[in-house]
Amino acid sequence: QQQVKQSPQSLIVQKGGISIINCAYENTAFDYFPWYQQFPGKGPALLIAIRPDVSEKKEGRFTISFNKSAKQFSLHIMDSQPGDSATYFCAASAKNNNAGNMLTFGGGTRLMVKP
């Protein structure tokens, strides 16, 4: 039973286009929402993160949009480049008494940007 649902599973975008990946959650205790980027043969790496007190966060070409009432958040990649081709995971965390915040991951989106 996935607590964080991610869509689509795969995405093909032309170079220069906008890539959009969506996530939805149920647990209202979640208070931190990061996105991870994973290249083939590597572990996931933190890309960008947001807390629910803001509706948007932008870092370069990457933007997180957050809708608290709908319990949804999304990653937008502007001017997508072939080098952005990777698997993207959304995640959400809530406090664990022993280990601080614990991350729950979405199912992942495989993004391919065509030249």
Added chain:
Amino acid sequence: DVKVTQSSRYLVKRTGEKVFLECVQDMDHENMFWYRQDPGLGLRLIYFSYDVKMKEKGDIPEGYSVSREKKERFSLILESASTNQTSMYLCASSLQGLGYTFGSGTRLTVV
């Protein structure tokens, strides 16, 4: 930069074997985690540890155990490997649960 090192990139083991996956981090992080990654299922937490000799079950602990005798090292043990444990295994560490740093993964095939 924090480095999380997993001892093997690829492993092939036989059904019924006892398998050890090793993970070492070099930044004195309290928390360490073991995930498995399967297509369409994302990253699923097997076990985590928040201190030496302390461990807690994650979402899918069945068939696995862990050991943390030293702060920097967290081992995942498959007591009797089965084919449904063929997967990519990822180790991660963190300070107070935020900003996970992952290793490069171990791709385990059980035949």
